[in-house]
Amino acid sequence: MKTIVIGVIGADVHAVGNKIIDYVLTENGYNVVNIGVLSSQEDFINAAIETDAKAILISSLYGHGEMDCRYMREQCEEAGLDNIKLYVGGNIVVGKQDFKEVEKRFKKMGFDRVYPPGVKIEKALDDLKEDIGS
Amino acid sequence: MKPYLLVDFGSTYTKITAVDLEQDFIIGTSKATTTVNTNVLDGYDKAFERLLRNHPNILEEDISGFSACSSAAGGLKMAAIGLVEELTVEAAKRACLGAGAIVNLVFSHHMTKREIKTLKESDIDIILLAGGTDGGNSECILYNAKKLKEAKVSVPVIVAGNKDTNDEIDDIFENTKIEYYIVDNVMPQLKKLDVKAAKEVIRKIFIDKIIEAKGIKKAAEKLGEIIMPTPEAVLLAAELLSKGYEDIEGFGELMVIDIGGATTDIHTIGEGFPKRTEVIMKGLQEPFAKRTVEGDLGMRYSANALLSLVSDYEFRQYFDKDDKCNHNIAKSLKRRRENVDFIPATKDEEEFDKAIAKICCDVSISRHVGHVEVVHTPLGNMYYQTGKDLSDIKYVIGTGGVLINNADAKNILRSVNKKSNKKLELRPNNPAILIDRSYIMAAMGLLSQKYPKKALKLMKQYLL
Numbered sequence: 001m002k003t004i005v006i007g008v009i010g011a012d013v014h015a016v017g018n019k020i021i022d023y024v025l026t027e028n029g030y031n032v033v034n035i036g037v038l039s040s041q042e043d044f045i046n047a048a049i050e051t052d053a054k055a056i057l058i059s060s061l062y063g064h065g066e067m068d069c070r071y072m073r074e075q076c077e078e079a080g081l082d083n084i085k086l087y088v089g090g091n092i093v094v095g096k097q098d099f100k101e102v103e104k105r106f107k108k109m110g111f112d113r114v115y116p117p118g119v120k121i122e123k124a125l126d127d128l129k130e131d132i133g134s
Numbered sequence: 135m136k137p138y139l140l141v142d143f144g145s146t147y148t149k150i151t152a153v154d155l156e157q158d159f160i161i162g163t164s165k166a167t168t169t170v171n172t173n174v175l176d177g178y179d180k181a182f183e184r185l186l187r188n189h190p191n192i193l194e195e196d197i198s199g200f201s202a203c204s205s206a207a208g209g210l211k212m213a214a215i216g217l218v219e220e221l222t223v224e225a226a227k228r229a230c231l232g233a234g235a236i237v238n239l240v241f242s243h244h245m246t247k248r249e250i251k252t253l254k255e256s257d258i259d260i261i262l263l264a265g266g267t268d269g270g271n272s273e274c275i276l277y278n279a280k281k282l283k284e285a286k287v288s289v290p291v292i293v294a295g296n297k298d299t300n301d302e303i304d305d306i307f308e309n310t311k312i313e314y315y316i317v318d319n320v321m322p323q324l325k326k327l328d329v330k331a332a333k334e335v336i337r338k339i340f341i342d343k344i345i346e347a348k349g350i351k352k353a354a355e356k357l358g359e360i361i362m363p364t365p366e367a368v369l370l371a372a373e374l375l376s377k378g379y380e381d382i383e384g385f386g387e388l389m390v391i392d393i394g395g396a397t398t399d400i401h402t403i404g405e406g407f408p409k410r411t412e413v414i415m416k417g418l419q420e421p422f423a424k425r426t427v428e429g430d431l432g433m434r435y436s437a438n439a440l441l442s443l444v445s446d447y448e449f450r451q452y453f454d455k456d457d458k459c460n461h462n463i464a465k466s467l468k469r470r471r472e473n474v475d476f477i478p479a480t481k482d483e484e485e486f487d488k489a490i491a492k493i494c495c496d497v498s499i500s501r502h503v504g505h506v507e508v509v510h511t512p513l514g515n516m517y518y519q520t521g522k523d524l525s526d527i528k529y530v531i532g533t534g535g536v537l538i539n540n541a542d543a544k545n546i547l548r549s550v551n552k553k554s555n556k557k558l559e560l561r562p563n564n565p566a567i568l569i570d571r572s573y574i575m576a577a578m579g580l581l582s583q584k585y586p587k588k589a590l591k592l593m594k595q596y597l598l
Contacts (some may be wrong), residue, residue, distance in 0.1 A: 068271075
């Protein structure tokens with residue numbers, strides 16, 4: 001069973017989407033380690049190390065995601081998580097911006113998958129199957 | 135009268151507490167210097183003689199049984215090894231502390247040659263090897279197990295990590311001289327603490343092996359098993375006193391403090407969950423009965439370290455307001471460190487010792503209690519809580535030679551209270567303070583193994 005760490009980053013307390021992701025991924029056979037809301041980069045990384053996770057799914061709904069996710073890839077590398085997949089989704093930037101631009105920025109920051117607002121979790125599920133297997 | 139004897143082979147004194155099981159009272163106590171270097175029974179015999187001399191109503195043939203614990207010859211020293219410092223390393227440390235051990239060495243991630251060398255050269259008694267949740271990381275614990283094998287460590291190794299690695303660890307240690315025990319993972323799921331199995335095996339190794347290595351075997355032959363390390367007995371007593379037993383009500387959440395010559399031990403019993411809805415718990419799950427040991431906070435052996443923890447100015451704040459003496463802090467500390475048997479002879483020396491005790495108490499509480507951190511979110515302020523919220527603790531109990539012999543012990547223990555300059559610490563809010571004047575906490579922990587109800591009754595009667 002593949003392990004995935006999920007959680008809501010930064011000073012963000014939006015818990016509903018987080019619960020949905022947990023439910024759907026668990027139903028689909030993944031071992032979901034949910035670190036919950038108000039989680040820091042260190043929380044994600046420490047959880048991934050101890051549980052040998054293959055991917056980290058970061059949610060952010062309050063608009064500050066871009067700041068919270070800065071240097072996440074570098075921190076992972078520093079902690080020895082070389083091949084881990086990084087996904088991010090939600091309202092990850094301030095205001096309404098062209099998603100193509102947003103995606104480009106996050107990919108440049110080292111994220112493997114970037115999702116716009118309103119995307120269904122099933123989309124991420126398909127990507128997970130492709131990236132790390134089921 | 136049906137006397138039952140509880141014996142504590144301590145680092146300095148061998149103490150005997152005689153309890154009457156018929157009428158539930160403490161007949162008397164006695165002590166003599168511990169003699170582990172020659173024959174441990176010499177000290178015991180001396181204490182026993184004293185007990186009979188002072189309490190002629192105890193007849194040797196009436197004695198109905200013994201229970202004993204020990205912290206002699208440096209107590210139980212352990213090394214904790216894990217993966218991530220805040221997670222499995224911390225879980226391993228808590229297992230050791232909860233079993234009454236002192237954690238002398240701590241290692242995280244892959245062990246280096248230097249670390250292995252430090253481990254080999256140390257005088258630790260048991261190694262606890264953890265790492266990875268069940269089904270999680272297995273690479274690190276296997277790597278460290280191989281390193282321990284290569285190093286041919288001579289002390290028992292308890293393996294309490296990712297269960298997926300158990301078979302491979304068997305393969306690594308089988309056919310070597312290393313004595314190893316595989317038990318449940320100390321952190322089976324992320325942030326979930328499970329130290330029960332590890333604690334049990336620590337106690338078993340302590341009874342079977344460590345007692346012999348420390349020269350206390352003779353006492354075990356005479357008195358029956360030395361059933362646990364002394365700090366574990368204190369923790370068990372505290373837990374019983376907190377929870378109550380059958381129809382006898384307990385005290386609820388409580389704290390036990392023991393300031394010693396070298397260390398300060400804090401035990402708290404209670405969940406310590408957040409008291410408000412806008413508080414979110416962070417970090418590893420806290421043990422219900424939690425013990426921490428501060429190796430740099432003590433009255434004598436660690437006196438020198440105090441000035442690296444508090445400044446000269448801060449130190450002065452701990453003197454009583456009406457204390458007129460102009461203490462030379464550095465000199466007074468040095469004197470105590472160099473002469474660990476130092477006993478204050480003048481009023482000023484007493485006042486100085488009191489200040490040291492207050493610092494030990496204050497700083498160790500800062501480290502033991504939980505902390506909150508404010509997070510400003512678009513929905514208002516939220517708080518992270520790391521560690522236990524102990525603000526509702528009802529009782530603080532002082533035990534150990536320093537506190538129980540100090541006339542002003544209650545005043546010293548008041549330094550556990552909430553402080554205006556430490557607002558983010560979840561310290562107790564003006565709890566009632568009791569002193570273990572007859573020095574019975576460890577003895578009651580021992581007694582509780584066979585007679586929990588009597589132990590509880592006696593504690594409620596004798597803690598003042």
